[in-house]
Amino acid sequence: MKKLLYAFGLGMASLSAQAQAPVKPFQAKDRVIFVGNSITEAGAYVSYVYLYYMTHFPGRPLVIMNGGVGGDRAAEIYRRLDYDIMAKHPNVLVLTFGMNDTGYFEFNQANADETARQRIAASAENYGKIEARLKAMPQVTKILMSSPPYDEISDLKGDVFKGKSKAMLKIAEFQEASAKKNNWGFVDLLRPLTAINERLLQENPASTGLGHDRIHPGNAGHLIMAAQFLKDQGLAGKPVADFSVDAAGKVAKAENCKISNVTHAAGKVSFDYLAESLPFPLDTVPRIFGNPQKQIDALQWIPFAEEFDKEMITVPGLEAGTYSLLMDGHKVGEWDAAAFAAGINLALQGETPEYKQAQSIMQLNIRRQELEARFRSYYWVQADFMDKRGLRLKDNAAALDSARAGTKTDVFLRFHEGTYETAIYPEMRAAWQHEIDTIIALVYKLNKPATHHIEIVKN
Numbered sequence: 386m387k388k389l390l391y392a393f394g395l396g397m398a399s400l401s402a403q404a405q406a407p408v409k410p411f412q413a414k415d416r417v418i419f420v421g422n423s424i425t426e427a428g429a430y431v432s433y434v435y436l437y438y439m440t441h442f443p444g445r446p447l448v449i450m451n452g453g454v455g456g457d458r459a460a461e462i463y464r465r466l467d468y469d470i471m472a473k474h475p476n477v478l479v480l481t482f483g484m485n486d487t488g489y490f491e492f493n494q495a496n497a498d499e500t501a502r503q504r505i506a507a508s509a510e511n512y513g514k515i516e517a518r519l520k521a522m523p524q525v526t527k528i529l530m531s532s533p534p535y536d537e538i539s540d541l542k543g544d545v546f547k548g549k550s551k552a553m554l555k556i557a558e559f560q561e562a563s564a565k566k567n568n569w570g571f572v573d574l575l576r577p578l579t580a581i582n583e584r585l586l587q588e589n590p591a592s593t594g595l596g597h598d599r600i601h602p603g604n605a606g607h608l609i610m611a612a613q614f615l616k617d618q619g620l621a622g623k624p625v626a627d628f629s630v631d632a633a634g635k636v637a638k639a640e641n642c643k644i645s646n647v648t649h650a651a652g653k654v655s656f657d658y659l660a661e662s663l664p665f666p667l668d669t670v671p672r673i674f675g676n677p678q679k680q681i682d683a684l685q686w687i688p689f690a691e692e693f694d695k696e697m698i699t700v701p702g703l704e705a706g707t708y709s710l711l712m713d714g715h716k717v718g719e720w721d722a723a724a725f726a727a728g729i730n731l732a733l734q735g736e737t738p739e740y741k742q743a744q745s746i747m748q749l750n751i752r753r754q755e756l757e758a759r760f761r762s763y764y765w766v767q768a769d770f771m772d773k774r775g776l777r778l779k780d781n782a783a784a785l786d787s788a789r790a791g792t793k794t795d796v797f798l799r800f801h802e803g804t805y806e807t808a809i810y811p812e813m814r815a816a817w818q819h820e821i822d823t824i825i826a827l828v829y830k831l832n833k834p835a836t837h838h839i840e841i842v843k844n
Contacts, residue, residue, distance in 0.1 A: 408570035425453025429607035483532035492546035528570035603678025632702035652843030664732035763808035
């Protein structure tokens with residue numbers, strides 16, 4: 386195991402040896418689409434990136450869309466680029482592929498190395514077609530993103546395809562080279578997530594920060610992916626707020642917030658607080674079928690709160706003792722004077738009014754993602770079934786009959802076909818889109834931070 390980790394680490398080092406192209410943060414009115422395979426179609430990491438922008442940049446309304454289709458390789462992405470992806474009129478496109486391009490059971494067969502070489506070459510050739518199309522779209526900002534890793538090193542049940550990780554690295558290398566050549570952004574998920582998984586394996590050989598099928602991350606893995614993307618956008622370290630008010634009422638710091646109306650007396654400090662952002666609310670429900678991971682589990686593996694979710698209140702100079710922190714008269718919690726002097730992260734306190742406000746944004750975003758998943762089912766049927774039968778976007782009786790017949794032998798089609806039967810009606814798709822648009826508008830109405838009155842009172 387150690388030899389495998391060492392060898393794989395050397396290979397990953399070659400990817401990181403070159404400086405990556407810059408990835409600029411999204412701006413107001415951007416229409417961003419993430420294009421990929423089933424990991425993208427699952428939608429979690431895309432939704433988490435959107436939720437970060439919804440909460441941390443409440444005055445920067447934008448649209449982030451899912452363009453994933455399960456099973457896709459570069460070849461399939463190229464075929465649906467116009468009718469699915471560009472039809473949504475994005476001005477920022479994030480493209481990822483590689484997991485399916487490299488194959489699976491081929492790695493356990495004879496001539497596996499030659500088969501892998503051929504598949505990598507085919508992926509590069511098909512990506513070249515995508516690259517040519519994207520180069521003809523100067524109005525679109527392009528970001529290439531490597532696939533998250535295939536986990537061939539955890540001690541999990543089921544088949545393991547030795548050598549697949551090495552093949553995926555080759556695809557990541559030509560993705561990065563293309564990004565450099567074209568001055569496009571590049572995000573590396575392969576190396577950082579592999580490093581996290583290696584660290585977990587040192588503690589428990591049966592653990593994984595990715596997915597229990599070695600391919601598909603759970604909710605925690607998706608938060609790690611989102612965090613890496615945000616980090617490559619230069620957003621790590623940007624606080625929700627960071628402020629310090631001492632026991633004598635002096636404001637020593639007020640970053641990304643405003644402190645006003647400060648008063649102090651024996652055993653009490655109070656003031657008004659207006660942040661410019663909301664905290665990122667952490668989900669405690671596993672939402673990916675078949676994977677028990679919860680989003681909040683990722684906090685065991687990465688310093689997400691320290692890097693992306695710090696709402697720090699510091700109150701030095703308090704007399705020794707225990708103090709209650711109240712916001713708008715509601716008790717948030719109690720800490721001793723030493724804890725207040727060291728600083729308390731309000732973003733991790735579920736009883737603050739701004740955390741509850743952020744939770745409502747999270748629930749709206751979850752509903753938006755659920756609606757968007759219906760569109761992804763519709764386009765899965767178009768791309769993976771109808772396109773092969775000359776019935777793409779026909780949505781007529783022949784297409785419907787073909788889909789119904791196909792469910793008898795195609796388990797993946799069976800999963801999507803029920804939604805497809807509803808989605809063939811343009812009026813229904815328009816209704817879903819209207820609800821998505823309504824939710825986004827509501828989010829940017831409800832996500833504005835409010836002024837709250839804070840009291841630190843000695844018990």
